[in-house]
Amino acid sequence: xxxxxxxxxxPEPQGTPTLGTDHLLVREGADGALDPGDEYGxxxxxxxxERDGGEVTIVSMGPEIAVAAxxxxxxxGAARAVLITDPALxxxxxxxxxRVLAAAIRRLGPIDLVVAAVESTDGYTGTLPITLAELxxxxxxxxxxxxxxxxxxxxxxxxxxxxxxxxxxxPLPALVTSTTGVAAPRYPSLKGVMAAKSKPVxxxxxxxxxxxxxEIRSTQSVTGVGTAPEKAGGRVIEAGPDAAAEIADLLExxxxx
Amino acid sequence: xxxxxxxxxxxxxxxxxxAAPRVATLRAARPDDPEWAGAGGDRVRRELVEVVGQRKxxxxxxxxxxxxxxxxxxxxxxxxxxxxxxxxxxxxxxxxLIGDTTWFAWIVDVFAIGVLAGxxxxxxxxxxxxxxxxxxxxxxxxxxxxLMITAIVVSLLLWQATxxxxxxxxxxxxxxxxxxDSIDGVSRGTLEVAERVLVWLHLLxxxxxxxxxxxxxxxxxxxxxxxxxxxxxxxxxxxxPLRIDLEGPEEEMRFGAGxxxxxxxxxxxxxxxxxECGRCQDVCPAWTTGKPLSPKLLIMGLRDHVAAAPAGxxxxxxxxxxxxxDEVVWDCVTCGxxxxxxxxxxxxxxxxxxxxxxxxxxxxxxxxxxxxxxRGVEGPGENPWSQPASARMDWATGLxxxxxxxxxxxxxxxxxxxxxxxxxERAREATRSTVRLLQAAGVDVAVLGARESCTGxxxxxxxxxxxxxxLAERNVSTLNEAGVTTIVASCAHxxxxxxxxxxxxxxxxxxxxxxxxxxxxxxEGRLHPSRTSVAVTYHDACYxxxxxxxxxxxxxxxxxxAGEVEEMPRTRERSFCCGAGGARFWMEEGGDARINETRxxxxxxxxxxxxxxxxxxxxxxxxxxxxxxGAGPEVADVATLxxxxxxxxGSGEAT
Numbered sequence: 050x051x052x053x054x055x056x057x058x059x060p061e062p063q064g065t066p067t068l069g070t071d072h073l074l075v076r077e078g079a080d081g082a083l084d085p086g087d088e089y090g091x092x093x094x095x096x097x098x099e100r101d102g103g104e105v106t107i108v109s110m111g112p113e114i115a116v117a118a119x120x121x122x123x124x125x126g127a128a129r130a131v132l133i134t135d136p137a138l139x140x141x142x143x144x145x146x147x148r149v150l151a152a153a154i155r156r157l158g159p160i161d162l163v164v165a166a167v168e169s170t171d172g173y174t175g176t177l178p179i180t181l182a183e184l185x186x187x188x189x190x191x192x193x194x195x196x197x198x199x200x201x202x203x204x205x206x207x208x209x210x211x212x213x214x215x216x217x218x219x220p221l222p223a224l225v226t227s228t229t230g231v232a233a234p235r236y237p238s239l240k241g242v243m244a245a246k247s248k249p250v251x252x253x254x255x256x257x258x259x260x261x262x263x264e265i266r267s268t269q270s271v272t273g274v275g276t277a278p279e280k281a282g283g284r285v286i287e288a289g290p291d292a293a294a295e296i297a298d299l300l301e302x303x304x305x306x
Numbered sequence: 307x308x309x310x311x312x313x314x315x316x317x318x319x320x321x322x323x324x325a326a327p328r329v330a331t332l333r334a335a336r337p338d339d340p341e342w343a344g345a346g347g348d349r350v351r352r353e354l355v356e357v358v359g360q361r362k363x364x365x366x367x368x369x370x371x372x373x374x375x376x377x378x379x380x381x382x383x384x385x386x387x388x389x390x391x392x393x394x395x396x397x398x399x400x401x402x403l404i405g406d407t408t409w410f411a412w413i414v415d416v417f418a419i420g421v422l423a424g425x426x427x428x429x430x431x432x433x434x435x436x437x438x439x440x441x442x443x444x445x446x447x448x449x450x451x452x453l454m455i456t457a458i459v460v461s462l463l464l465w466q467a468t469x470x471x472x473x474x475x476x477x478x479x480x481x482x483x484x485x486x487d488s489i490d491g492v493s494r495g496t497l498e499v500a501e502r503v504l505v506w507l508h509l510l511x512x513x514x515x516x517x518x519x520x521x522x523x524x525x526x527x528x529x530x531x532x533x534x535x536x537x538x539x540x541x542x543x544x545x546x547p548l549r550i551d552l553e554g555p556e557e558e559m560r561f562g563a564g565x566x567x568x569x570x571x572x573x574x575x576x577x578x579x580x581x582e583c584g585r586c587q588d589v590c591p592a593w594t595t596g597k598p599l600s601p602k603l604l605i606m607g608l609r610d611h612v613a614a615a616p617a618g619x620x621x622x623x624x625x626x627x628x629x630x631x632d633e634v635v636w637d638c639v640t641c642g643x644x645x646x647x648x649x650x651x652x653x654x655x656x657x658x659x660x661x662x663x664x665x666x667x668x669x670x671x672x673x674x675x676x677x678x679x680x681r682g683v684e685g686p687g688e689n690p691w692s693q694p695a696s697a698r699m700d701w702a703t704g705l706x707x708x709x710x711x712x713x714x715x716x717x718x719x720x721x722x723x724x725x726x727x728x729x730x731e732r733a734r735e736a737t738r739s740t741v742r743l744l745q746a747a748g749v750d751v752a753v754l755g756a757r758e759s760c761t762g763x764x765x766x767x768x769x770x771x772x773x774x775x776x777l778a779e780r781n782v783s784t785l786n787e788a789g790v791t792t793i794v795a796s797c798a799h800x801x802x803x804x805x806x807x808x809x810x811x812x813x814x815x816x817x818x819x820x821x822x823x824x825x826x827x828x829x830e831g832r833l834h835p836s837r838t839s840v841a842v843t844y845h846d847a848c849y850x851x852x853x854x855x856x857x858x859x860x861x862x863x864x865x866x867x868a869g870e871v872e873e874m875p876r877t878r879e880r881s882f883c884c885g886a887g888g889a890r891f892w893m894e895e896g897g898d899a900r901i902n903e904t905r906x907x908x909x910x911x912x913x914x915x916x917x918x919x920x921x922x923x924x925x926x927x928x929x930x931x932x933x934x935x936g937a938g939p940e941v942a943d944v945a946t947l948x949x950x951x952x953x954x955x956g957s958g959e960a961t
């Protein structure tokens with residue numbers, strides 16, 4: 050079974066991002082890493098190929114520093130990686146990104162499963178995986194809290210909904226987006242880090258991917274950004290005989306219970 | 307004569323056969339890192355104090371006296387073996403110089419009785435007292451050895467008595483003289499036969515002992531002295547670096563101890579030096595709170611594994627979990643109590659760290675909750691709390707603290723805040739107190755702010771030597787570029803790493819602990835605390851006390867602000883860990899009891915109103931225990947207590 054896992058280099062989530070005059074993130078010189086949200090799906094994919102055989106291929110698009118994210122994925126155990134870097138792709142919208150990734154995945158040959166996080170922890174658009182599934186003409190299962198492959202032919206997944214959960218099955222090949230619940234990501238061993246250095250990282254050009262200029266021209270642009278309002282302070286409920294009931298009321302009001 | 311040589315030769319061959327596998331194992335072990343330069347004097351001193359003087363055995367008085375009597379008797383009586391061999395060839399023969407002299411006859415008698423008295427005490431300890439430290443030890447083997455020692459000494463005394471009675475020697479000691487008198491009526495012919503039988507019996511017993519020795523735990527009589535010689539010595543908080551060069555050839559890469567042949571010669575000799583006395587087990591915070599780790603059982607497990615594997619196949623089986631389980635390896639708090647206690651200088655902690663190094667770096671196998679630590683320290687904020695570097699100065703809100711920027715003039719003293727001191731809510735109070743006290747005393751102090759990273763202590767003790775090395779190199783480069791010469795650290799772990807481990811990475815500074823600097827400022831009259839009658843007890847941090855021998859400064863500070871320090875039963879070099887060391891702070895704890903709660907309960911029993919600490923990790927651990935207990939004495943850092951007493955507003959907090 051061959052699995053393609055989408056990963057993204059994101060700036061350090063706790064850092065203060067710098068935006069350029071074009072409202073785009075300044076990525077040069079920023080601290081960053083493999084998107085923590087990607088590690089769960091990658092871990093699950095690695096578990097599946099370790100059990101059933103096959104290979105995990107990391108697929109990523111990003112600036113030169115994204116090599117670090119790709120290396121982390123390889124250190125965790127992926128067999129190979131594809132990373133597309135091109136100045137023309139700076140500030141791409143999700144449709145362009147999806148086209149590039151789709152071209153890269155098609156170029157890999159037969160792929161049984163594409164795994165992605167529900168959304169990235171920098172852009173949070175959450176539209177990329179389904180756009181990609183559409184371009185690849187794959188069935189997609191989103192928000193999986195767990196997923197498995199049965200006999201190398203069928204994807205079975207649980208997905209979280211607002212009111213409960215659903216169990217789904219769909220034939221492979223397919224695309225699945227994973228939440229943090231699917232697996233606890235492994236910490237790469239130093240041996241893994243070293244082995245990652247000699248694993249193949251394919252760096253195809255846009256021409257090699259067969260993309261033409263029209264396809265990589267973004268149709269969306271960011272026209273303005275604002276600062277989120279400061280969070281209001283929480284409410285403190287002092288310990289006392291009514292505290293528990295009061296908390297229960299609040300939780301009910303918030304429809305948590 | 308021929309018979310004698312045949313007996314000796316046979317014993318020699320048999321003993322060698324039993325010893326050969328152990329010698330082969332030692333030869334196959336990895337050579338020790340050469341840390342010999344300049345340490346010769348210290349090694350000689352240790353041989354004299356620990357081996358000849360039996361100092362570590364006397365840490366327990368009665369067993370110490372018991373062992374010293376047997377050991378000194380064994381050493382003094384060695385010449386009598388030669389005397390017996392001489393007498394077998396010629397019944398009238400003697401050793402030159404000491405044979406047939408009154409003083410030596412007395413010495414033999416006195417020490418022989420000493421040995422018998424020692425054996426009697428040993429039997430009493432083992433059969434009547436039955437201390438818990440022997441749980442898991444091979445008791446029947448000890449019985450055999452004690453019986454053999456008794457037989458050797460009794461046969462010696464009886465043989466000497468027959469010689470006195472026969473006039474073969476012309477002097478007598480008090481015991482042999484008395485024995486000789488009591489066999490006065492026996493015929494000369496019988497005595498002559500008895501003398502021959504006894505001398506042969508004595509010599510054969512000695513040879514039998516020699517044959518038994520190599521395969522037994524009693525091998526320590528051969529290995530203890532070299533083991534003490536090879537011990538790394540003080541400070542025990544210093545771990546031997548394991549250089550990792552990711553660019554170097556992969557086959558040269560080592561990641562700690564995975565299989566038996568990864569152990570160094572000293573680590574292997576440790577295994578053959580253990581007598582299973584269990585002193586380590588008795589003081590181990592993990593074992594005494596009901597966890598699987600016992601330093602003794604760890605060493606025995608490794609020894610049995612190494613001894614059972616036929617030479618040449620040692621490389622095949624991983625040490626963990628075959629020799630010791632994963633749980634055992636992760637239970638250790640690296641407090642060093644076992645090492646401090648061990649009479650033959652077995653270095654359990656270093657071996658455990660080496661086992662962890664392999665698990666973490668080669669196999670990525672560790673308790674999952676500890677992953678937070680590695681990810682946080684590896685992450686951009688470089689701290690176990692996973693906080694951004696920009697939050698490193700949040701503790702200083704409202705204080706005027708100089709943050710050393712690149713190119714700024716170096717301060718008189720650089721305050722190394724440490725991650726706990728910067729990010730933990732409770733530890734921050736001690737950090738603020740320390741800075742305010744230093745400023746009040748007119749010390750030119752600055753901090754690195756966002757340029758400070760974790761020293762690497764927790765990840766190193768967890769086994770991630772490479773991550774430690776990366777942090778050490780970076781911090782050393784920051785400190786060196788800033789021209790720092792003197793560092794004060796309020797964390798015992800940072801203190802140990804900065805003082806003892808950074809020199810290996812090119813960082814040589816005058817490192818003091820905040821308790822030392824504060825005690826000095828009080829002594830010099832630069833701080834003026836007022837004493838109260840509050841009863842305090844002081845908890846020694848392992849990495850300040852036992853690993854670095856700093857016991858008095860924190861007590862001096864307390865002496866200046868409070869009444870007498872009520873000592874806990876386990877104090878100073880025999881203090882009991884808070885449970886945080888060895889990266890245990892970030893792991894979940896199993897067993898029957900929690901280490902921090904056990905220690906806090908001990909502190910409560912002193913009747914103190916305040917439990918003073920001098921390390922943020924001890925502070926947090928004991929404070930957690932206080933919260934769990936619901937009521938009890940407050941836990942506070944010595945700096946906090948001093949600030950309350952010596953700063954004008956008296957609140958211990960910024961105005």
